[in-house]
Amino acid sequence: MTICRIQPGDPxxxxxxxxxxxxxxxxxTVRAGLLPSxxxxxxxxxxxxxxxxxxIAQGAADYTTAGRGRPWLAINEVSRLVIDPERFPSDDEEPMNAAGRGAVYTRTCNDAPLRPEPAPDTQHLMDTYFHPYAATMSELVDDRLAATGAAVIIDVHSYPHRPSAFEDPTRPRPALCIGTDDFHTRDRLTAQVLAAFAGLDEKAVNTPYAGCYVPLGRYRSDSRVSAVMIELRRDQYLNTDHTPDPTKLDALSRMLATLVDQCTAAGAAH
Ligand SMILES: [Zn+2]
Structure with missing residues (x-):
């Protein structure tokens, strides 16, 4: 089963x-293994x-300039409470395991029990969801490399205004947090993100979250793969009942489309 839905873009x-x-x-079935009411x-x-x-990502894809290439979309169709595809699969490598927030979460955002520790269905969840997801992403990146000679992964996230229990509450929480990796994020890409989101007040790099997703087979070994993470603070586009404000959401899609257009041009010239 793959829970990573690919929406094809321009070849x-x-x-x-x-x-x-x-x-x-x-x-x-997965719900039955979770402890909260x-x-x-x-x-x-x-x-x-x-x-x-x-x-936001779908809107950005729709806004990208015709002729310069619609991006490919890869969307996780299940909750991160099933598995978190962005964590490292092994216990030793994943720092969030200490907070019960590794690939299979055992603690909630507020440090309450989410699953028994250790979670009895961990292996099943990894085999059923995590590894097939990683394989789908890996194939998509390989496919883009073969077709264009480059891959640019823009990881699209948002984060809460107030820090969760596992976070350091003293870290700045800007309107846009840009997650970078020393190997995969060139300065030019960071500059393109800053320019595309110039309309947002505060922007910062690697705070409160750091890093970006690259399939493990290419991670810090293939410089043709560029990556950056976009973390938008949610109060900018969500109402207090967690529903999106269409106008604000649309503005963010346009900013992301600007970034996609720049990356498409840069990738083609890679
Ligand atoms: Zn996220």
Whole structure:
């Protein structure tokens, strides 16, 4: 089963908009392994879901300049509470394991039990969801490399205004947090992000979140793969009931489309 839905873009486009955390979907079987009540689970989903980031990415794809290449979309169709595709699969490498927020979460955002520790269905969840997802992303990146000679992964997230329990509450929480990697994020790409989102007040690099997603087979080994993470603070486009404001969401899609257009041109010239 693949839970990573690919929406094809232009064959000549190296750009992939990756949306890992937008879904609230949890199957009955997986739900049965979670400890919170239904009400508690809704609260957890409100805090941990990057609500409507799929709509922001879809809007950006629709706005990209015709002829310069529509990006490819890769969207996780289930909640990060099932598995988090962006974590490292092994215990030793993943620092968020300490907070119970590795590939299979065992703690909620507020440090309450989400699953028994260790979670008895971990292997099943990794085999059923995590590894097939990673394979789909890996194939998509390989495919873009073969077709265009480059791949540019733009990871589209959002994050809550107030810090969750596992976060350092002293870190700045700008309107846009840009996650970068020393190997995969060239200064030019960071500059393109800053320019595309110039309309937002505060922008900062690697605070409160750091890094960006690259499939493990290419991670820090293939410089043809560029990557950057976009973390939008949610109060900019979500109402207090967690529903998106269409006008604000549309403005963010346009900014992201500007970035995609620049990356498409840059990737083609790679
Ligand atoms: Zn996220």
């Amino acid at each position: 000549a486009s190296p750009v992939i908009l990756h949306v890992p955390h937008a879904s609230r979907e949890i199957s009955d 239904d009400a508690e689970l809704e609260t957890e989903l409100d805090e941990s879901t990057d609500t409507a980031t799929d709509l």
